[in-house]
Amino acid sequence: MLFQGAHLNNSLKPRLWNIPISALSSERVLKRWQGSGLGFVFVLNIVGAIGLAMYKFLLQRLVQGVLVMLVVAFVAFAIFHFLGDPVNNMVGESATDADREMVRLQLGLDEPIVVQYIKFVGNILQGDFGISYRTRTSVIEQMAARLPATIELSLVSGFFSILFGIPMGIYCALQPKSWLTRNFLVGSLVGISIPTFLSGLLLIYLFSVTLGWLPSQGRGGLISFGWWDTSLLTLKGWSYILMPALTLCIYQLTLITRMVRAEMLEVIRTDYIKFARARGLSNYIVQYRHALKNSLVPVVTIIGLQLGTVVAFSIITETVFNWPGLGQMFIQSIEFVDIPVMSAYLIFVGAFFVVLNLIVDLIYALVDPRLRAA
Amino acid sequence: MSLIEIKNLSVCYPSRRGVFKALQNVSLKVEAGEIHGLVGESGAGKSTIGSAIMGLLEHPGEISAGEINFCGQSIGALSDNALQQLRGSSIGMIFQDPLTSLNPLMSVGEQLIETICYHLKLSKSAAKDRALALFKEVEIPEPEVRIDQYPHQFSGGMRQRVVIALALCSEPKLLIADEPTTALDVSVQAQILDLIKRLVKKHQLGVILVTHDMGVIAQTTDKVTVLFRGKVVESGATGQLLAAPQHRYTQSLLSAVPRSDKKMSRFCQVSWIEGSQPLDNRAFAKDWQGENNLNLGSQVPMLEVKNLSLSFKAKASIFAKTPAPTKAVDDVSFSVNYGEVFGIVGESGSGKSPIPRLIPRLYNPDSGSICYRGESVVGKLPKQQLQSFRRRCQMIFQDPYSSINPRMRVRDIIAEPILLYGLNDRKGAYQRVDKLLDYLGLERAAALKYPHEFSGGQRQRISIARALATEPSLLICDEPTSALDVSIQAQILNILKDLQSELGLTMIFISHDLPVIRQMCDKVAVMKAGKIVELTESETLFTAAQHAYSQSLLRLMPNMHR
Structure with missing residues (x-):
């Protein structure tokens, strides 16, 4: 959708659009995809599998999510309203009392708090988060400019940690005595123990200072689709994102490895795995079709929540690598007591968690039939 | 071949x-x-x-x-x-x-x-x-x-x-x-x-x-x-071996199986496996400060349950219509006299399990009354009254592994209720623990050990000791032996029988095992779908069951003495 949108309204696009299309899909692939109606069948499957009870469950979750967001918005509003005097921040030092009073009226600060809160929520719903004290530009624009950097960083690091974490976890569970398993486990202990800023600095020292392979700071090799700048389509872009993403993924990676291992070891001991073996099914079927799927159910939750933490707390990594994302923006806004930006960030993180939780619930229901019925 | x-x-x-x-x-x-x-x-x-x-x-x-x-x-x-x-x-x-x-x-x-x-x-x-x-x-x-x-x-x-x-x-x-x-x-x-x-x-x-x-x-x-x-x-x-077992182990194993065809005063124990010394506890019974023996001739039953109902409701939802609540216990009435063993038997889902939790008020009933010694114990009670009732009414659970805190020493497990109800100071409580351990045939050295050092049967003795620590007059046994081997079951059931005769304990005994019920109980209630379908003297149930469901249960009971 994002790509299609870009396709329509970006004049830069045609040249760039050609790169992935030619790289990705020969016509044969496209045809097979359309011919089999795979995408359509997949959508149908989801709808069929969920069932009515699930819709109710999801609707309930949605309502809960809205309530959570209202509370988060109230906290943001409270920061806005009670942390220092907004008028002082808006007017200069030489302003007279009459000027202040006028600004106060303009901002609607004379109205009752409830009315102000409702207006605040209404503004947020229209995408109006106010004006940054520091840059004097609209907060939403500032965030939109930085959002792609953070989202891409988190997705790449999440992708790495899943790509390596799950196979490593499986290996550790299936080959508990091998030397590689021991190395993985010791390594994961180190990974969990070293704080992010340290591992980031170590990576910079190794790859930028000593070897000179990767750039140590910032974000480059950008290609833009509308307001979205991506660094994932050029080699140069990847050279910039690689180190911060690795730094950010170390903790997730170790966590996922250990989770998968623990869950898998537990599932392998269950009766239904014993029974599957007693039916003479091959090791491959027992381990991957029966054991793995069951072990991944709880792991999905952790991955979902961790992705939220990655986005929310990429602050340190972004600072270390001077990555122009939301985390960096947040740190800067704290330094300048830029309250509109802070409260907008708060709302963004809250919304992100709520959406992730909803997705996790949905995946849960798709995987586990016991939930679908409930 | x-x-x-x-x-x-x-x-x-x-x-x-x-x-x-x-x-x-x-x-x-x-x-x-x-x-x-x-x-x-x-x-x-x-x-x-x-x-x-x-x-x-x-x-x-x-x-x-x-x-x-x-x-x-x-x-x-x-x-x-x-x-x-x-x-x-x-x-x-x-x-x-x-x-x-x-x-x-x-x-x-x-x-x-x-x-x-x-x-x-x-x-x-x-x-x-x-x-x-x-x-x-x-x-x-x-x-x-x-x-x-x-x-x-x-x-x-x-x-x-x-x-x-x-x-x-x-x-x-x-x-x-x-x-x-x-x-x-x-x-x-x-x-x-x-x-x-x-x-x-x-x-x-x-x-x-x-x-x-x-x-x-x-x-x-x-x-x-x-x-x-x-x-x-x-x-x-099979027929030959069961009829005339040759080996002593087989003989004692067979004799330890509770008989469904006649009531015996005690269970034969599998003496060949574990020498279990007979309990000699007259002294203990004298020491018993309970008021159990006082009311043996009383007209008022010790426990009277009337029209007890409990349903489990599905969690309320703002969207879905809440499903009809499941009636776990449906209009159940019975009474237990002093010194009596009252059995409750039924299959899973029959409602026999909520009852032992309803009586000491772990669950609150939807309706109905429970009277202990003529006094109601349902509804809002002063805390003190509820405490003193609970002290008199103790439970033994099914699973001896999960019903004992694995991180506490046996001494503290048994002393805990004594201290909780303030019956004695710590020193006195420990002395009482020693007496209880003697009584139940565990060595005194057991007091300092942790539960994992004991077998299932020994753990069940520990939980009996814990139940006896507060000198209860009503003991509720919820499937006390269904997790145990038949030889251990015989030992535990013998202990319970001895307790009952020596201390004049009143017991509610819940089980799915009909032969055990016959050996243990004076009166039996047969439950199905939350209701009591038959309530009678236990000998009558086994000789002349009235209700069709009781008859079918008896018929289906696997029986080696047939």
């Missing part, structure tokens, strides 16, 4: 502290069309035989000597691959707990089709046809609908049928059934055993039936082998 012949099989588990010999010199033969029972108490190695045949011994177990011949072919000589082919295709296995034997994330059909495709190399649709045929064979109603359902949509008995269908996927010649009905209700157990018997006749299956239940052995098997600590003590045709 026998279907399977085991010769001098020994299995050992080497460990850092030496080698544990799970099986020693075990030999047995099973012919096609024969059900061979393996019986013994926990730790006898009966399940190990099944695992050894399947090549599924858990690490680090290994076959140290002997051989297993299946259809004349030595299993030990097979490669891992060939053994895996043999599993499922020629030898099927079913496990004890049908609730955990199936993959919860796959529909039963998927699991069946997967197994059929794997072994018989059929196409998916042919495999589905075969799966449907198997469902019909194991008598699952509406196979076309049921096949697409998930395990959680089946009841326990139906799940065990699915498990049997899975084990029969590729027409094995030998079926190893490891306690196939232990987790099931007696009526479902009878159906499953019938099914196995029919399948044996039809397909000329050989079955190795592992069980601890003498009744099941008596009614199902053709031959039986008795195991004790990894060794075969006796083997022979």
Whole structure:
């Protein structure tokens, strides 16, 4: 959708659009995809599998999510309203009392708090988060400019940690005595123990200072689709994102490895795995079709929540690598007591968690039939 | 040629502290069309035989000597691959707990089709046809609908049928059934055993039936082998062996099984295994400060329950219409007199389990009254009154493993209620703990140990000691022996009987085991679907049951003295 949108309204696009299309899909692939109606069948499957009870469950979750967001918005509003005097921040030092009073009226600060809160929520719903004290530009624009950097960083690091974490976890569970398993486990202990800023600095020292392979700071090799700048389509872009993403993924990676291992070891001991073996099914079927799927159910939750933490707390990594994302923006806004930006960030993180939780619930229901019925 | 012949099989588990010999010199033969029972108490190695045949011994177990011949072919000589082919295709296995034997994330059909495709190399649709045929064979109603359902949509008995269908996927010649009905209700157990018997006749299956239940052995098997600590003590045709056991262990094991045909004053204990000294406790009874013996002639019953109801409601939802609440206990009334043992019997879901939690007010009833010594204990009570009632009314739970805090010393476990109710100071409490330990036949040294150092039977004694610590007058026993071996069960039940006669305790005894009920109880209530269907003197129930449901329960009860 994002790509299609870009396709329509970006004049830069045609040249760039050609790169992935030619790289990705020969016509044969496209045809097979359309011919089999795979995408359509997949959508149908989801709808069929969920069932009515699930819709109710999801609707309930949605309502809960809205309530959570209202509370988060109230906290943001409270920061806005009670942390220092907004008028002082808006007017200069030489302003007279009459000027202040006028600004106060303009901002609607004379109205009752409830009315102000409702207006605040209404503004947020229209995408109006106010004006940054520091840059004097609209907060939403500032965030939109930085959002792609953070989202891409988190997705790449999440992708790495899943790509390596799950196979490593499986290996550790299936080959508990091998030397590689021991190395993985010791390594994961180190990974969990070293704080992010340290591992980031170590990576910079190794790859930028000593070897000179990767750039140590910032974000480059950008290609833009509308307001979205991506660094994932050029080699140069990847050279910039690689180190911060690795730094950010170390903790997730170790966590996922250990989770998968623990869950898998537990599932392998269950009766239904014993029974599957007693039916003479091959090791491959027992381990991957029966054991793995069951072990991944709880792991999905952790991955979902961790992705939220990655986005929310990429602050340190972004600072270390001077990555122009939301985390960096947040740190800067704290330094300048830029309250509109802070409260907008708060709302963004809250919304992100709520959406992730909803997705996790949905995946849960798709995987586990016991939930679908409930 | 026998279907399977085991010769001098020994299995050992080497460990850092030496080698544990799970099986020693075990030999047995099973012919096609024969059900061979393996019986013994926990730790006898009966399940190990099944695992050894399947090549599924858990690490680090290994076959140290002997051989297993299946259809004349030595299993030990097979490669891992060939053994895996043999599993499922020629030898099927079913496990004890049908609730955990199936993959919860796959529909039963998927699991069946997967197994059929794997072994018989059929196409998916042919495999589905075969799966449907198997469902019909194991008598699952509406196979076309049921096949697409998930395990959680089946009841326990139906799940065990699915498990049997899975084990029969590729027409094995030998079926190893490891306690196939232990987790099931007696009526479902009878159906499953019938099914196995029919399948044996039809397909000329050989079955190795592992069980601890003498009744099941008596009614199902053709031959039986008795195991004790990894060794075969006796083997022979079932009828002959049960009628005239030769070995002392078999004799004492059989005598420890509670009899359903007549009431005896005490249980015979398996003296051959553990010397359990008789309890000598007159002194203890004198020390008992309870008021139990005072009211023996009283007109008011000790506990009177009237029109008790409890329903479990589904959680309220703002969207869905809340489903109708399940009536767990429905208009139940009974009374328990001083010094009486009142039994409650029923199958799972009959509502017998909420009652022991309702009486001490762990659950609050929806309606109805509970009177203890003529005083109501339902509704809002002053805290003090509730405390003093709870002190007089103590519980013994089913599972001795999870009902004791593993991080506390035995001394503190037993002393805790004494201190809680402020009956004594710590020193006095510990003295009382010592007396209780003496009384229950545990050494005083046990006081300083932790629960994991004790066996199941010893743990149950600890929980009895804990229940007695506050000098209760009403003891509620919720299936106190169903997790225990038959010899241990006999010991525990004897202890309870002694308690009852020496201390004049009143007991409510909940069980699904009819022979145990007959041995223990004076009065019995039979429950079904939350209601009491029959309430009578226990001897009357066993000689002349009135209600059809009680009669069917009695009929289905596996019985070795028949």
